[in-house]
Amino acid sequence: MTASPLQALPLDELRRRSSTKWRKYGDDVLPLFVAETDFPLAPAITARLAEAVALGDTGYTPPDPGIAGAYAGFAQRRFGWQVDPARVRTTCDVMMGVVEILRAVTVPGDRVVVTPPVYPPFYSCIEEVGAVDERVPLVYTGDGWELDLLGIEAALAGGSRAVLLCNPHNPTGTVHSAQALADLADIAAGFGAVVISDEIHAPLVHPGVAFTPFLAASPVAPRVGFTVASASKAFNLAGLKCAVMVTASDEHTAIVRGLPDEVEWRTGLFGALANAAAFDEGSDPWLDSLLAALDENRRLLAELLAEHLPQARYRIPDAGYLAWVDLTALGWGDNPAGRILREAKVALHLGPLFGEEGKGHVRINFACAPEVLREAVARIGALAASS
Ligand SMILES: Cc1ncc(COP(=O)(O)O)c(C=O)c1O
Structure with a gap:
């Protein structure tokens, strides 16, 4: 039986958290950078x-x-x-x-x-x-x-x-x-x-x-x-x-x-x-529902990128909740995450930190609610459309 997807917590609750993901930037920024997740803890x-x-x-x-x-x-x-x-x-x-x-x-x-x-x-x-x-x-x-x-x-x-x-x-x-x-x-x-x-x-x-x-x-x-x-x-x-x-x-x-x-x-x-x-x-059933949610999000991200950022190159990952996205074609330089943070108010992990190969790339953490992912990619898409 396929597990039903785990629901992420709402943003207003997440913003009460005190971890790095929620404290590094202000409330105007959607944080999709550090590898923390937006789900409730497993009950056990x-x-x-x-x-x-x-x-x-x-x-x-x-x-x-x-x-x-x-x-x-x-x-x-x-x-x-x-x-x-x-x-x-x-x-x-x-x-x-x-x-x-x-x-x-x-x-x-x-x-x-x-x-x-x-x-x-x-x-x-x-x-x-x-x-x-x-x-x-x-x-x-x-x-x-x-x-x-x-x-x-x-x-x-x-x-x-x-x-x-x-x-x-x-x-x-x-x-x-x-x-x-x-x-x-x-x-x-x-x-x-x-x-x-x-x-x-x-x-x-x-x-x-x-x-x-x-x-x-x-x-x-x-x-x-x-x-x-x-x-x-x-x-x-x-x-x-x-x-x-x-x-x-x-x-x-x-x-x-x-x-x-x-x-x-x-x-x-x-x-x-x-x-x-x-x-x-x-805790296995909880993990299976987490995986069901992440499976939906990794595919949703592909759809969102195709819709809002068709220049992006992304391969759906086989594991995890981190997406490695090549934004070179946007012409936003070696570190597109810098501009995306300043102008689209979305925090992504900086590609060049991962090595030379990361130039022009960003890492997106999609362990969040689908609405958050939608909003984040739409913001970046609007920036691309206006620049
Ligand atoms: C591959 C890898 N290793 C280690 C870590 C960090 O683990 P820890 O906090 O247990 O040192 C991360 C965090 O995202 C990771 O992706």
């Missing part, structure tokens, strides 16, 4: 957090507040992937998990492969550990994007030590194929390199698309891979601070266990409780 999360508040349960996070088993159950149900809960450790967010694993597997000056256009903090987290990013852009095939495996192989052959993979990919919404991931694992193994797979968008793979967790891509993948994940994108929990680091080989499990205790101590207790509730089977 509201209940769990309300119980904790009522109890004054606001102390330190214990080593496993139920999240390891919940994540393993989720991985089995949603991806058919068997995770050993003993190989799951928490930290405060996905980027911190990535940073601390990178710190453990590289030395300052090492090169780390990234595949632009990509989530901008990938660049800064590599810099944070004293490593240097080596950019091997995704290849546009005419019908989507894929990893440039030959380019990655050349980078590793040239001495790069690690690949920071975005699986599924932000901002293009690409779900890498099982074959590409298995090939990537073989290539990394051939050079003794590691792959850190950021799977924060994995719960948001759209119906009909098969998601392959990197560690399940092949028998070789556990030897080279680390996964960092969270319920925070799908369930809108970013401010609560919790992510999981997952491994599937003794050697890599030992590396994650060997990280300083502080890495785990920084997990937010509310984040851990909320992630455990999100990954629990009881």
